[in-house]
Amino acid sequence: MSRCRWFLMKSSIMELYNLSIRAAHDLISKKQVSSLELTKATLDHIHNTDPHINAFVTVADELALEQARQADRRLQTGAKVTPLTGIPFAVKDCISTNAVRTTCSSKILENYIPQYNATVIDRLADAGAVLVGKHNMDEFGMGSSCENSAFFITHNPWDLERVPGGSSGGSAAAVTASMGAFALGEDTGGSIRMPASFCNVTGLKTTYGRVSRYGLIALVSSFDSIGPMARDAYDCATVLQVIAGQDPHDATSLPAPVPDYLQNLEKPVKGLRLGIPKEYFQAGMEPGVESSIRAAIRTLEELGMEIREVSLPHTKYGLPVYYLVLFAEASANLARFDGTRFGLSVIEGAENVIDLYLQTRRAGFGPEVKRRIMLGAYVLSAGYYDAYYLKAQKVRTLLRQDFDAAFELCDALVAPTCPTTAFKLGEKTDDPLTMYLSDIYVVATNPAGVPALSLPCGFSNAMPVGMQLIGKHLSEDVLLQIGYAYQSVTDWHLKRPVIV
């Protein structure tokens, strides 16, 4: 082995787990590093680091090593090598993985082992990616801080006393701490973008229907969107390329052709119109967040984008619409957890099947899940349906019309992802309504079904700030193009936490 190669090996093996997808693929495809080396380095890093963070519910060492060996065989023969072949990743624990425990961070699914893969997992496996584990989350996605996990809380790697955001908090914490090259999160009302913002990660909420939901344990069937969380927009594009597209198992997945996201990244953004929704820049925003977003907008302007103010007049109604529809759909979706076919079953002392349901659901669900199931039944009940659920669905139409009108005037919108940086653990757990209000900038996109990309854009009091770009339906290519252009002239996304 030449001296030069030895230096490369030594320096890269020491930090192999830090590599982006693009950098890792470069080394793997040149056979300078094997997938097994990369995967072992990642697993070792997880076992050393995660005890401080608690991002993982399950680490699948044996499965990961076996997949890495398979990837290396593929690389040896050169057959079916993709940009993800041999790359370690993990997913939020609401995405079904065959033979790997899938819990939704709930006691009711604590020992549930799916007998099939979600479509996104099958597609990543076909591409040769290496699944290393499953990420902690707010129970069933219900939360904004990852503190609602039934197992343990996840700490923000930038400050272990603070939350990572939620509900894909484990995924964001893992990616920023280099425990896997990328993650799949799931966004029902900010659950990819908010933790991405709190943890300095690039995260994409895809257009509703762009990515198959088959095998995703449903929270809100008309909002849920799976998307990538990664080091940068380039890596998000690489993952989206693999997971996007119609799936016969999900009738709501869209037949629209999947563009070449990577090829599109290099297009200049000069002349693209960027809208600033004035309703997203009002009192209550942390000053360091606002100054970071304003500076990012100036950078985008310097790149040649045309900046204009727009209005989304129903913005303040986004939060009640979002939560009303969420309660209603979640209440219906979670009826399937009844202790008869899978998951927890508390049968002792049950005289009839109703007792089984009452006992199982009492023991299996945490307080936030119970709250939302009951509130959902309440807003759907005969006397209140028109006043709450139907009213919310009508205002939802107006929210969508706001976006439609704005996208007549611009190609994308820019806004803060969250009004603040990551808050302290325990700060909002006693008051559910205050916790709900932290989602104020991220919830409106999901009732409208539009895509949004959260990007690192600065720091406020030493904590990361995220900016979100919102686009019209199926404009992921444009959002990634703008994100790539921004990250080509900034280095916020390259900053990593020092974990003590």
Next chain:
Amino acid sequence: MTPQEPAKIDFTIDANMVKHVAFLVRLGILEEEAQAFSHQFTAIIDYFHLLNEVDTQNVKPACETSSTQNVMRPDEMQPSMSRQDFMKNVPHQDGPFVQVPLVFDEE
């Protein structure tokens, strides 16, 4: 953006209502839980009255998120999960059957 004060409506969800709803959704809850939920539900539902500000006359409710077209496929048999795989997660089994406690009264 600060949340607007919702329109004030004299409104409470009491503990009895909470217990009633809990039974409807088949959740066992304790008396003290019902009390705590009662206060939280009142605050949360009260916040939703903010929507009363919006004029929704002649507005159609949103019934779909991204497409208005029905998705059709040929009605053909396809392989699905095997009984053996399905039964691996069933907590109480009696031979080839899923076992549950009494569903109907014996009368």
